[in-house]
Amino acid sequence: MHREPIFNIPAVIVGLIAVMAAIYFIDAYLLSEKQHAEFMALFAFVPDRYETGVIGNQWPGGVGAEIWTFVTYAFLHANAPHLIANVVWLLPFGSAVARRFGAVRFLLFFALTAAAGALAQFAMVAGQKFALVGASAAISGTMAAAMRFAFQRGGPLSFWRGGEDESYRVTALPLSGILSDRRVLLFLFVWFGLNFLFGAGAVSLNESDQPVAWQAHVGGFLAGLLLFGLFDPPPQKSLPPTTAAPQQ
Numbered sequence: 001m002h003r004e005p006i007f008n009i010p011a012v013i014v015g016l017i018a019v020m021a022a023i024y025f026i027d028a029y030l031l032s033e034k035q036h037a038e039f040m041a042l043f044a045f046v047p048d049r050y051e052t053g054v055i056g057n058q059w060p061g062g063v064g065a066e067i068w069t070f071v072t073y074a075f076l077h078a079n080a081p082h083l084i085a086n087v088v089w090l091l092p093f094g095s096a097v098a099r100r101f102g103a104v105r106f107l108l109f110f111a112l113t114a115a116a117g118a119l120a121q122f123a124m125v126a127g128q129k130f131a132l133v134g135a136s137a138a139i140s141g142t143m144a145a146a147m148r149f150a151f152q153r154g155g156p157l158s159f160w161r162g163g164e165d166e167s168y169r170v171t172a173l174p175l176s177g178i179l180s181d182r183r184v185l186l187f188l189f190v191w192f193g194l195n196f197l198f199g200a201g202a203v204s205l206n207e208s209d210q211p212v213a214w215q216a217h218v219g220g221f222l223a224g225l226l227l228f229g230l231f232d233p234p235p236q237k238s239l240p241p242t243t244a245a246p247q248q
Contacts, residue, residue, distance in 0.1 A: 012103040013094050016110070017087055020135065024077050044131035045073035045118045074114040076133040086135045093142040096156055099168040100149065105231045112227060113141025113220040120219020137216040141224030143191065148172045148228045151183045172232055175225070191221070 027039055042061050049059040049066060059065065077083040098106040117137020150156050152170045178184050195214040 008095075009091065010095055010098040010103070010106075012098050012106055013090065016094070016135075017090065020075050020077065020083060020087070023075050024080070024083050027076070028080075040076070040131050040133070043069060043072040044076055044133050045069045045121065046129065046131050047122045047125055048129045050122065070115040070118045071111045073118060073131075073133050074110075074135045074138050077135075078133055082134055086139060089139050090135065090142070093139065093146045096146045096150055096168060097142045099165075101231050101233065105233070109141065109145070109224070109227065109231045110138045113223045114138040116141070116223030117213075117216035117220035120222075121213055121216040124215040132213050132216060134213075136213070137220030140191075140217045140220040141227075144221045144224030145228045145231075147178075147184055147187055148225070148232075151181060151187075172228065178225075192218075 027036060031039060038060065041059055042065055046059065046069070049069070061069075077086065094106075094110075097109070101109060114135070114137050117140070118132060120137075121132050149168070149170055149172045152173055154167055154170045156167045173181060173184065178188075195217050
């Protein structure tokens with residue numbers, strides 16, 4: 001008899017969470033303060049890294065770090081609550097998108113939306129010396145991607161939900177239809193409202209003095225919304241029925 005697993009989480013999501021947790025554990029418990037600072041300087045995204053003509057502005061890693069930090073910052077976290085909060089949001093939205101995209105497409109999508117979040121942060125607060133860390137921008141991208149299909153009839157958040165696999169393969173909502181779906185509009189209102197509160201300083205995700213990078217959230221979300229069609233696999237065509245020999 002076939003049994004459904006209790007926790008049906010895609011392997012790629014489990015892998016991402018495991019990598020993030022391992023990196024946080026090493027950084028928080030195995031590195032000295034000096035090593036932690038060097039680690040963050042090498043892999044966190046810092047807009048000040050790209051300021052030229054500033055005396056003493058020499059960040060480690062050279063040109064390579066100027067490229068890879070657009071993605072590697074997403075695997076670093078400031079503290080345990082920060083990591084846990086991101087895992088909580090990654091599980092539902094990342095799982096939904098990973099089931100639809102597949103592992104390879106999902107990882108590329110995750111990387112690009114993370115990079116878009118870093119780019120938005122750089123564009124809006126150039127020269128900032130705070131290190132940008134956390135997967136929130138990429139997770140915001142998965143939220144936007146899930147919004148394109150999760151509320152559709154038969155989708156995973158639809159009242160008329162189909163089978164487990166079929167619900168993640170429903171026809172996606174076109175960009176032109178976003179403003180005509182009340183559930184999507186409500187989702188957008190709540191999401192942008194929360195990020196407005198983050199930007200105003202009314203809500204904080206942790207007790208640190210570092211501000212919430214709402215600019216990166218918005219950049220990742222918009223990238224996820226606009227790039228969805230490039231990663232969305234074509235609908236599967238049903239095969240014609242075949243006549244099978246009866247089983248004994």
